[in-house]
Amino acid sequence: MTTNESTSVVVDRTTGVAKMEAKLEAVYERVHHLANGNAVVVFSVSGCCMGHVAKQLLFGLGVGPTVVELDKEAAGMEIHALLxxxxxxxxxxxxxxxxxxxxxxxxxxxxxxACHINGTLVPLLKEAGALWL
Known part of the structure; x- marks a missing residue:
């Protein structure tokens, strides 16, 4: 490898890292925006039984969470990595x-x-504006 080839590889890696960092920053901003713009957000995967339980618990309490199904999102893998x-x-x-x-x-x-069982979930939901009981 000549000096120019070596420099080219370093530049390509640096550019790749910069692009990856920019994409992660965009994913972070999206999650941050969703979390701060909605009282309750559930990130799940469609068909996941635990995601179903979480959503049903919230719906049962009268909360309409914003639900993001990661397997249906273009940046689902990146959001999953952040989570x-x-x-x-x-x-x-x-x-x-x-x-x-x-x-x-x-x-x-x-x-x-655990929050539901110990009685702290409803106060959290009220404080967030998700419940008006």
Whole structure:
């Protein structure tokens, strides 16, 4: 490899990394916009039983969450990767379903159900403006 070829490879890798970072930034902005623009957002995969449970729990409480089915989204894989990072920070086992309430990442199905059982879910939903009881 000549010096020019080596430099070209470095430039191509740098450009590729920059494009990847720009795409991740756009995905982050989209998730941030969705989470902050809606009282409750559920990121799921259609046909996922745990996503179904999360949505049914919220619907049963009278909440109409914004639902994003990642397998039907153009950037679904990238959003899933971002949610995996968020879930890892909360020591969750699965990145989806991922629930945001009041613009904040609540967690997955385990956290949602735990909050429901311990009585903290309804106050969170009220504070976010998702319930008016």
């Amino acid at each position: 995996s990072r968020l879930a890892a920070g909360k020591e969750q086992h699965q990145p989806v379903p991922a629930v945001f309430i009041g613009g904040k990442f609540l967690g997955g199905i385990e956290t949602l159900i």
